[in-house]
Amino acid sequence: MTDFNRTRAAFHLPEGVTYLDGNSLGPMPLAARDRVARMMQDEWAEELIRGWNSAGWYEQPRRVGDRVARLIGAGPGQVVMGDTLSIKVFQAVSAARALRPERRVILSDSGNFPSDLYVAEGLARAVGAELRVVEPEAVADAIGPDLAVLMITEVDYRTGRRHDMAGLTARAHEAGALTVWDLAHSAGAVDVDLLGADADFAVGCTYKYLNGGPGAPAFIWTHPRHAEAAEPILQGWMGHAAPFAFDLGYRPASGIERMRVGTPPVIAMTALDAALDVWEGVALADLRARSIELTEAFIAGVEANCPGVTLNSPRDPALRGSQVGFRHPQAYAVMQALIAEGVIGDFRAPDVLRFGFAPLYNGLDDVARAVDVLARLLRDGSWDKPEFHRKAAVT
Template identity: 85%
Template sequence: MTDFAATRRAFHLPQGIAYLDGNSLGPMPVAARDRVARMMAEEWSEMLIGGWNKAGWYVQPRTVGDRIARLIGAGPEQVVMGDTLSIKVFQAVSAALRLRPGRRVILSDSGNFPSDLYVADGLARAVGAELRVVAPDDVASAITDNLAVLMLTEVDYRTGRRHDMAALTARAHEVGALTVWDLAHSAGALDVDLLGADADFAVGCTYKYLNGGPGAPAFIWIHPRHADAAQPILQGWMGHDAPFAFDLDYRPAAGIERMRVGTPPVIALAALDAALDVWDGVSLSDLRARSVQLTEAFIAGTGAACPDVALNSPRDPALRGSQVSLRHPQAYAVMQALIAAGVIGDFRAPDVLRFGFAPLFNDLDDVERAVETLARVLRDGSWNDEAFHRMSAVT
């Protein structure tokens, strides 16, 4: 059994705070500060450029990727780190398109994160393809014989709705299409099984449930059957077969290494590596059970105590990720009042109160406090203070 009391102690959680925004930015692992300081003092400071070899900076994208692989149902040497999630989306979708010549349709849904849709739309325009966007419930019926790529985020960032990865991947394969899954709201929150679902490509960020810190690098995975055939449009120096030969002609590295682009963010990877230490000994089935326990308790509590909000997430936990969204016409102001009272979630336009439940550090006390505080804020109308209506740049 996973000791979630021990994993909670592994994080710096400010006193007096119920932090329910780990689906946006995870808190700092206690070990991260010392790990980064040690990297800077013992590696960058003393080794200088020698750190690329002596400290293993050059291979970090793969060694850290191997640690994430276990958490997403992937195998060794199948995941590589680097760049941002948008870049990894671009790489995965462009590579998938090139593996399906003659097909020009990319299918996604209206619950996808806008950035993924922006990337796919820009790519489609550049290569003469078409991006089709349908309602989440209509995805399966929209998978037709002309489809090249199905690009979906497994868990909807706004509602927490969870797609059936295995079923939709199987449906895409029936018509000869490939799948690209965004795991931004899955990795570190759910028992993801990419190989079991027979997915083709997957990408994700590491600053949410994986707690790698603001701006932490993204990851990309390719199923082994595609790894030596995938040809991304974005061809970078670090993805070359022999980068230090300085060949003017691009020759892709073997396997997942070809998905490297630029110089890896070594300091950020050091922080992420420390964050991944927390996962040693964590069972993904226990993680999922804990997630369901927390979200079910929150839904039951707010349903009983907060009649002024409406549930905006699936009621069935099998159809839900590790977050719960509620709707209120003044959601922004309500959330600011909650934050002022020490319960931190976030707001998503136009009217969504979003609460992320990170099993490694959230517990039932956080749930109880969040329910009680939300009920009080709604009951006494304290959310209507003018200060809570002034919108900040980041919501």
């Protein structure tokens, strides 16, 4: 059994704060501070540019990628780190579409994170393809013979709705299409199994449930059957077969290495590497069971005690990730009042109170406090103050 008391003790959680926003930014693992300090002092300061070889900076994206692979049901040598999630979405979708050049349609859903849709829209315009967006419930029926790529975020960022990865992948394959899965709200939160689902490509960020810190690097995975054929439009120096030959023409590196683009963010990746230490000894089945326990308790508590809110997430835990949303007509102000009381979730337009439950550090005591504070604010109306209605730049 996974010891969640041990994992909770591995994080800095400010006194008096109930943190339910790890689906936006995970808290700081205690080991990250010291690991980054040592890297800066012992590697950057002393080794200077020699660190690319002596400290293993050049191989870091693959080494850390192997650690992420275990958490998403991928194998060794199949995941590489670097760049941002938007760049990795662009690479994955462009590579998948190029493997189906006779087809024009990229299919996604309206619950997808908007930036994924922005990337796909720009790519479609550039290559003469079509981005088709349907309601989440309509995805399966929209898969047809003209489909090149199914681009889906597994867990909806607002509702927590979880798509059936294996089922939709099988349906796409039956139609001759390929799949790209965004795991931004899945990795570290649910029991992902990319190889088991027979997916084609996957991408994700590491600053949410993987706790890599603000701006932590993204990851990309390619199924081994595509590893030597995938050719993304965005071709970078680090993805060249021989970067230090300085050839003027591009030759893709072997396998997942060709998905590297720019110089890896070594300091940020060092923090992520430390964060991944927390996952040693964590079983994904235990993680999923704990997530369901927390979210079920929260839904029951809110619905029993908090007037004026409506569940915005699937009621069936099998159809839900590790987050819960409730709707309220003044959700922004209510959330600001919660945050002022030390219960940190977040707001998603137009009217969603969003709460993320990270089993590594959240427990039933966090659920109880969040329910109690939310119930009090809604009953006494203390959320309705001018300062709670003023919108900040980041919501």
